[in-house]
Amino acid sequence: NAGVTQTPKFQVLKTGQSMTLQCAQDMNHNSMYWYRQDPGMGLRLIYYSASEGTTDKGEVPNGYNVSRLNKREFSLRLESAAPSQTSVYFCASSEALLEQGRNTEAFFGQGTRLTVV
Amino acid sequence: AQSVTQLGSHVSVSEGALVLLRCNYSSSVPPYLFWYVQYPNQGLQLLLKYTSAATLVKGINGFEAEFKKSETSFHLTKPSAHMSDAAEYFCAVSTGFQKLVFGTGTRLLVSP
Numbered sequence: 001n002a003g004v005t006q007t008p009k010f011q012v013l014k015t016g017q018s019m020t021l022q023c024a025q026d027m028n029h030n031s032m033y034w035y036r037q038d039p040g041m042g043l044r045l046i047y048y049s050a051s052e053g054t055t056d057k058g059e060v061p062n063g064y065n066v067s068r069l070n071k072r073e074f075s076l077r078l079e080s081a082a083p084s085q086t087s088v089y090f091c092a093s094s095e096a097l098l099e100q101g102r103n104t105e106a107f108f109g110q111g112t113r114l115t116v117v
Numbered sequence: 118a119q120s121v122t123q124l125g126s127h128v129s130v131s132e133g134a135l136v137l138l139r140c141n142y143s144s145s146v147p148p149y150l151f152w153y154v155q156y157p158n159q160g161l162q163l164l165l166k167y168t169s170a171a172t173l174v175k176g177i178n179g180f181e182a183e184f185k186k187s188e189t190s191f192h193l194t195k196p197s198a199h200m201s202d203a204a205e206y207f208c209a210v211s212t213g214f215q216k217l218v219f220g221t222g223t224r225l226l227v228s229p
Contacts, residue, residue: 004160033216040126042207042221043161058216090160094217104168105151106209106217108160 002026006091006109013081013116021076021112023091030096032074033058033106034066036087043090049074051096081116088113119144119212123220131228136180136195138223140208143189150191151209151217152182161207167191178202203227 004025013019025032030051035043045058047066055066063085065077074093078085092106124139142148149168153161165176172184178201182193191208208220 035219040221042123043219045216045218048216092161092217104149104211105163105166106161108153108162110160111158 004091004093004107004109006089006112008112009110011112011114013078013114015082015116017081018077018079019081020078021089021091021114022073023075023109024073025091025093025107026072027093027095027107028071029093029107030071031094032068033092033094034064034074034076035090035092036060037090037111038087046076046089081114083116086114086116119148119210119218121208121210121218121220123208123223125223126221127224127226129226129228130198132200133197136193136198136202136225138193138206138208138225140182140191140193140220141189142191142208142210144210144212146212149211150182150184151211152176152180152191152193153207153209153219154178155205155207155222157204164193164206198225198227200227200229 007022033048034046044060049055049068052071089112091109094106120143122141151166152164165174167184175181180195205222205224207222209217211217
């Protein structure tokens with residue numbers, strides 16, 4: 001049982017280049033998330049998908065786009081990378097508890113360390 | 118809107134001493150609360166969670182946390198620190214389907 005799998009693990013981009021970070025989960029979770037982690041700032045939500053076919057902006061969406069390809073996969077795209085996007089990116093998923101009206105805990109991937117030069 | 122505040126970006130303890138990491142939340146509805154741990158160069162791992170079943174929650178590695186509604190707190194404790202507890206700890210809150218909101222994290226340093 002792999003859980004949440006992110007690819008790639010490391011990436012170096014030049015300013016202006018584009019790339020897509022891939023994420024897949026095998027736990028049949030409804031909700032998926034993309035966070036970025038920067039020193040002293042904790043995890044900040046970029047985008048999330050509450051269910052297949054829906055996506056919504058989080059706290060820091062500028063410069064990013066997402067696609068919920070199917071229930072398993074949620075990708076994050078940087079169209080024109082900037083040095084400010086140098087960060088560690090985490091994908092996560094969680095199960096929707098319909099009767100309780102909320103999600104349960106999130107399960108995280110191992111992260112993608114992105115450097116934009 | 119829901120939010121989480123973690124007091125202290127760094128906490129230092131000696132091996133064998135009590136660990137106390139503070140977390141206060143803001144939520145307009147009863148929250149679900151979580152503590153995660155992150156070891157260097159790894160993802161986040163769930164330590165424990167509060168989902169309204171019991172106010173004192175026990176987690177992995179000897180950690181526990183108590184939900185105090187009157188204080189809007191969910192502090193993480195461990196009676197005796199071990200060197201292997203050195204990591205970054207994150208408190209998080211969830212009140213709906215949309216998302217989890219994380220605190221800025223507390224780095225725990227354990228000295229021999």
